[in-house]
Amino acid sequence: MTHDKGCCGSVCQCFFEYATPKILVIRSKKVGTVNRLIQALIIAYVIGYVCVLKRGYQDTDSVISSVTTKVKGIALTDTPDLGLRVWDVADYVIPPQVPPTPEEEEESSFFVLTNMIITPNQTQSHCPEVPGLNCSWTCTLDADCTPGLKDVRGNGVQTGNCVNYNATVKTCEVLAWCPLESEEVNMTMPPMLADAENFTVLIKNNIRYPKFNFNKRNILPHITRDYLTHCIYNATTDPDCPIFTLKYIVSAAQEDFQTMAMLGGVIGIQIRWDCDLDMPASWCIPRYSFRRLDNKDPENNVAPGYNFRFAKYYKTANDVEVRTLIKGFGIRFDVMVFGEAGKFSIVPMLLNIGAGLALLGVVTVVCDWIVLTFMKKKHQYAEEKYSYVDDFGLLSETAE
Structure with a gap:
């Protein structure tokens, strides 16, 4: 075939x-x-x-974490605007240390005031706009000013009058909180709250690995109340202490506290929990590291640091509302928790x-x-x- x-x-x-x-x-x-x-x-x-x-x-699981902080410390200042004054935690920690909401727990951050520009005794009145911020604010005649103009970068609403800012410069008059803030940070002087470097922060961190039903916190079992009253964290001599000085945190991030305190910044406090749950639970301990988070580029230094404004209001005997405006500079500390646990499977x-x-x-x-x-x-x-x-x-x- x-x-x-x-x-x-x-x-x-x-x-x-x-x-x-x-x-x-x-x-x-x-x-x-x-x-x-x-x-x-x-x-x-x-x-x-x-x-x-x-x-x-091993089977693995990612960490679930919550963080609370408590700052302590006292600073003494003597300024022309405020005189001799003692600052405590209610003055320099912003916002105040209150129980955080679930959204705030995710951020796990706190802000410490280190420097400020103070404009006292402001009232609702008329005053000349600050020159230099915008060329349209300078004038020679009333016609150069627009009544009712509200510039988002300005300090108030223009009245249409051109008035003397000083002996040589005229600016448009505004209805605002007067006198206006016009000072800049004097980089030749130390920060107002230079003593903030000695403040301490207690970081309480609770972690959980739900897959393995494992819970722990950074205040380890062998730590006693008496120990917490005097211990200060040091990576070499006292690595288990959960209390840190702000100067140590900033220094560990390769920064100088006094320099950073002038204009402020953002520091990250990183806590890592890498745990082998096949080993004794006492081997599962936190590891701390620190780094600066905000950009510090000498070639691109526009709007450096970290600052914001807030005011304190009161009334005079004549029932006139007065406020003290504070432009606060400071350091925000963000606590970030990472970790992974493994167990035989x-x-x-x-x-x-x-x-x-x-x-x-x-x-x-x-x-x-x-x-x-x-x-x-x-x-x-x-x-x-x-x-x-x-x-x-x-x-x-x-x-x-």
Whole structure:
């Protein structure tokens, strides 16, 4: 019986093929060495890297955290505007330390006032606009001013009058809180609250790994109330103390506190909880690190630091409302908590080991490629490795 090989001799024949495994033992020191070397590398990767270093035998969970802070400290200032004054936590921590809302807990931050510009005894009245902020505010005639104009960058509503700001400059008069704030920070003087570097902050951090029902806080079990009354955190001598001086935090972020206190900034307090729950719970402890978060680029120093304005209001004996305006500069501290916990579980262990051992199939592919490409007897190996059997003849003999 004859067979038409027109189609089956090309694409159709390849489609209707079945390959059965065939073991070909090649006695070669070169190929054998490559084979064992690759096997050893894969086994070392599975055992050493996946299982030991990356703990591939563990199930993992991400940390859930809450943070509360409490700042303490006293500062003494003597200024022309305020005179001799003592500052306590209610004055320099803004906003006041009240129980945070759930949204504020996510931020876990606090702000400490370090420097300020004070404009006392402001009342609702008429005064000249501050020159220099906007060229349209300077004038020579009343016609240069627009009555009722409310410039978002200005300090009040223009009255339409051009008045003397000083002996040489005229500006448009405005209805506003007068006198207007016009001072700039004097960088040659120390910050007003220079003593803020000695303030301390107690950071209370509670963490939970819900998958493993594991809870802990950074005030460790061996810490007593008496210990908290005198301890100060130091990474070398006192790493378990949860009380930090602001100067230490800023210094650990590679910044100078007095310099940063002039215009303010943002410091990140990072707490990392990486816990191996197969080990004793006492081994799960927080690790602290600190870094500056706001941009400090000497080539792009527009609007540096961190500041905002707030006012304190009161009334005089004549029932006139008066306020003291304060432009406050300070340091915002953001507490950020990271972490991952792992615990032994048979499922991830089998998955990681299985995935690693599956790589052993690469050994056969590499060795076959070497043998069939670079060996002197590659054609002989090819003939021994691949055998072709045509089943058309077998089918014909069965049919007869």
